[in-house]
Amino acid sequence: MWDYFDNFYIITTDGSKFIKDCYNNLIATRIPKDKIIINSKPKVGKNNVLKNGCGPVCKAINKTHTEIIENAYKSGKKRIVIFEDDALFDKNIQTKLNNTINDLKKLDWDVFYFGHSSCVPIIPKTKNIVTANISVLAHAYAINFNNHNFVIDLINKLKNESLYCNTKSGGIDCTLEDIKVKKYAIFPQVNFQPWPQAWKERISFLTKITTFKNFLKLTERLLYLPIFILIIILFIIIIFRNKIFKHK
Numbered sequence: 001m002w003d004y005f006d007n008f009y010i011i012t013t014d015g016s017k018f019i020k021d022c023y024n025n026l027i028a029t030r031i032p033k034d035k036i037i038i039n040s041k042p043k044v045g046k047n048n049v050l051k052n053g054c055g056p057v058c059k060a061i062n063k064t065h066t067e068i069i070e071n072a073y074k075s076g077k078k079r080i081v082i083f084e085d086d087a088l089f090d091k092n093i094q095t096k097l098n099n100t101i102n103d104l105k106k107l108d109w110d111v112f113y114f115g116h117s118s119c120v121p122i123i124p125k126t127k128n129i130v131t132a133n134i135s136v137l138a139h140a141y142a143i144n145f146n147n148h149n150f151v152i153d154l155i156n157k158l159k160n161e162s163l164y165c166n167t168k169s170g171g172i173d174c175t176l177e178d179i180k181v182k183k184y185a186i187f188p189q190v191n192f193q194p195w196p197q198a199w200k201e202r203i204s205f206l207t208k209i210t211t212f213k214n215f216l217k218l219t220e221r222l223l224y225l226p227i228f229i230l231i232i233i234l235f236i237i238i239i240f241r242n243k244i245f246k247h248k
Contacts, residue, residue, distance in 0.1 A: 002101075009082045058171050084193065109183075115137065115191035117136050188220060
C-alpha cells in the first residue's frame with residue numbers, strides 16, 4: 001500500500017512533545033520505518049501569529065515544507081507525504097487507506113490530503129476520494145511530482161514571503177489553498193491535529209467546547225455535496241412553508 005510513495009517526512013522541532021507519538025502513529029499505520037524521515041529544526045520562539053500575517057514559527061515551518069518539497073523534487077522522488085508532528089492517523093483505518101490509495105493510483109492528481117478543512121462543498125470523485133479545491137490545513141498531505149510546472153510554481157511561491165505572509169493563516173496552508181491544480185482528499189478524512197494556534201485566537205469559544213477533530217468531521221459531513229444539497233432543499237422548503245402559513 002505505502003510503496004506508492006517514496007518517503008514520509010515529519011516536520012518537527014528539537015525537543016517536541018509530539019514527535020514520539022507521531023512517529024509511533026505512522027509505524028502503527030504500517031508505514032515502513034526506512035521510509036520515514038524526521039526533519040527536526042531548532043525552536044524559533046513562541047507559536048504566535050501576527051496580526052498582519054504569520055509569525056516566526058509559521059515562517060520556520062513554511063521554510064521546512066519548502067525545503068522538503070524542493071529537495072525531494074530535485075533528488076528525483078515521484079511522490080512524497082509530509083506530516084507536521086502533531087498530526088495523527090485514526091486507529092483501525094488500514095482497509096480504508098488501502099482502498100483509497102488504490103483509487104488514488106487511478107487518478108491524475110497533484111496534491112492529496114489525508115486531513116484537511118474544506119471551504120466549499122465537497123464533491124465525490126470516487127467512493128473514498130473527494131475534491132479539495134479550496135481546502136486549508138496542510139498537516140498531512142501528499143505531493144505528486146509528475147506535474148513539473150505545478151511543483152516549480154509551488155516552490156517559487158513558497159519562497160516568496162509576500163505571497164503567503166498575509167492576513168491569512170500564512171504558509172503552506174494558504175499557498176496550497178490558492179494554487180490551482182488537481183487537489184483531492186480522502187473521505188471521510190483520517191488524520192487530525194489539535195486546534196491550530198490561529199484558530200484558537202479567532203474562535204476561542206468553539207475550541208473550549210469541542211476538539212478540532214470533531215469540528216472537522218462535522219463540517220466535512222455538512223459540506224459533503226449530497227448532504228449539502230439536501231440541507232439547502234430542506235432550508236428552502238422551510239422558508240416557503242413559513243410563507244404559506246403566514247398567508248393563511
